[in-house]
Amino acid sequence: MSTINFAAREINFKLVYYGPGLSGKTTNLKQIHAHVPVESKGEMVSLQTEDERTLFFDFLPLDLGKVNGFKTRFHLYTVPGQVFYNASRRLILRGVDGVVFVADSAPNRLRANAESLRNLRENLAEHGLSLGDLPYVIQVNKRDLPDALPVDMIRAVLDPDGGAPLFEAVAQQHVGVIEPLKAVSKLVLEKLAQRA
Amino acid sequence: MLEPSLDLYGEAAERVEGLLVDLLTQSRARYALLIDRQGFVILHCRAAWAPKPPSLDSLATLIASNHSANEAIAQLFGEASFRETVQQSDGVGTYVESVGDKALLVTVFDASAPLGKVKLFTKRALERIQAVLDETREAAPMADIGGSFSVHAGALLDELFGDGKTP
Numbered sequence: 001m002s003t004i005n006f007a008a009r010e011i012n013f014k015l016v017y018y019g020p021g022l023s024g025k026t027t028n029l030k031q032i033h034a035h036v037p038v039e040s041k042g043e044m045v046s047l048q049t050e051d052e053r054t055l056f057f058d059f060l061p062l063d064l065g066k067v068n069g070f071k072t073r074f075h076l077y078t079v080p081g082q083v084f085y086n087a088s089r090r091l092i093l094r095g096v097d098g099v100v101f102v103a104d105s106a107p108n109r110l111r112a113n114a115e116s117l118r119n120l121r122e123n124l125a126e127h128g129l130s131l132g133d134l135p136y137v138i139q140v141n142k143r144d145l146p147d148a149l150p151v152d153m154i155r156a157v158l159d160p161d162g163g164a165p166l167f168e169a170v171a172q173q174h175v176g177v178i179e180p181l182k183a184v185s186k187l188v189l190e191k192l193a194q195r196a
Numbered sequence: 197m198l199e200p201s202l203d204l205y206g207e208a209a210e211r212v213e214g215l216l217v218d219l220l221t222q223s224r225a226r227y228a229l230l231i232d233r234q235g236f237v238i239l240h241c242r243a244a245w246a247p248k249p250p251s252l253d254s255l256a257t258l259i260a261s262n263h264s265a266n267e268a269i270a271q272l273f274g275e276a277s278f279r280e281t282v283q284q285s286d287g288v289g290t291y292v293e294s295v296g297d298k299a300l301l302v303t304v305f306d307a308s309a310p311l312g313k314v315k316l317f318t319k320r321a322l323e324r325i326q327a328v329l330d331e332t333r334e335a336a337p338m339a340d341i342g343g344s345f346s347v348h349a350g351a352l353l354d355e356l357f358g359d360g361k362t363p
């Protein structure tokens with residue numbers, strides 16, 4: 001649910017990076033933060049454990065500039081991927097406008113990818129949302145792993161109908177980070193146009 | 197259609213802003229913010245003497261998330277929410293009140309403002325803000341942000357991210 005703030009003439013969108021633990025969600029935000037010009041970004045906030053696992057969320061505000069007189073902004077969040085942090089994941093999804101699902105290419109994480117997707121569907125349902133109605137893209141990360149699974153196999157598990165845009169990435173090296181962000185942002189804007 | 201984060205614009209927004217200023221003057225708090233539950237800032241005010249605030253985006257996001265986490269904790273015990281959300285350190289404190297189910301009123305204060313005063317005047321401001329909101333229940337004007345909005349915003353996305361390819 002994109003929110004419009006008439007008082008400040010702002011339009012705000014909330015994008016959430018979802019996926020299993022250690023798939024590279026926080027890495028995506030760090031890379032975006034490192035590569036977006038200073039005037040277009042705010043501070044990045046990370047609530048993490050001592051060993052750098054996300055505990056609650058990471059947050060990065062991006063400023064697109066003025067559109068039709070409205071200051072337009074994207075708020076990027078990551079969820080904690082570890083299974084037992086589900087209560088936090090559910091809270092982060094509140095008011096979400098678009099999702100980037102960050103999948104892990106490691107063979108032993110195929111099942112974790114599938115479980116995280118199922119968990120995403122369940123948590124969205126709690127907010128009365130479904131993945132079908134939501135701008136949604138998949139990033140298949142860690143393509144640099146020597147034993148990375150074929151992309152087709154990962155897609156077959158996460159998106160058998162092939163409906164979601166899919167991007168290969170090596171987030172750590174800033175490869176394939178911007179594409180999914182841009183794609184989901186465009187989908188969010190298109191959806192807005194359809195509804196208006 | 198876009199969801200207004202709160203039906204607050206024009207004259208009503210100005211009145212609420214005035215109430216935030218009053219709140220700061222009466223309580224001697226540093227900053228007063230109206231934020232929505234998703235962590236977006238709707239309105240904010242700073243006392244003339246107060247130091248420059250930290251990033252308001254970070255502050256609003258953390259307060260809203262913290263508030264929803266607290267609510268989830270209360271719900272574990274079958275309560276709707278906690279009655280009071282106050283945080284205090286030696287230097288600074290925050291006091292948060294719900295404004296209906298869409299927004300939060302946040303007062304940030306320091307040692308120069310006694311907590312009792314902060315609570316009293318925040319609650320008073322809350323009542324008055326609520327009254328303004330109740331009065332202006334009519335639908336907010338739907339700004340023309342349809343097709344052309346997406347096209348323009350899309351162009352800005354291209355500008356910000358280039359052709360989307362990794363350099």
Ligand SMILES: Nc1nc2c(ncn2[C@@H]2O[C@H](COP(=O)(O)OP(=O)(O)OP(=O)(O)O)[C@@H](O)[C@H]2O)c(=O)[nH]1
Binds near residue numbers: 021022080081172
């Ligand atoms: N090989 C490889 N490692 C990566 C890549 N992207 C991220 N990593 C590494 O994977 C580990 C986990 O990355 P994070 O970004 O913290 O993962 P996360 O998804 O945020 O994990 P949680 O916060 O626990 O949910 C880190 O050591 C990263 O450096 C990649 O493209 N390839």
Ligand SMILES: [Mg+2]
Binds near residue numbers: 027053054078080
């Ligand atoms: Mg993380």
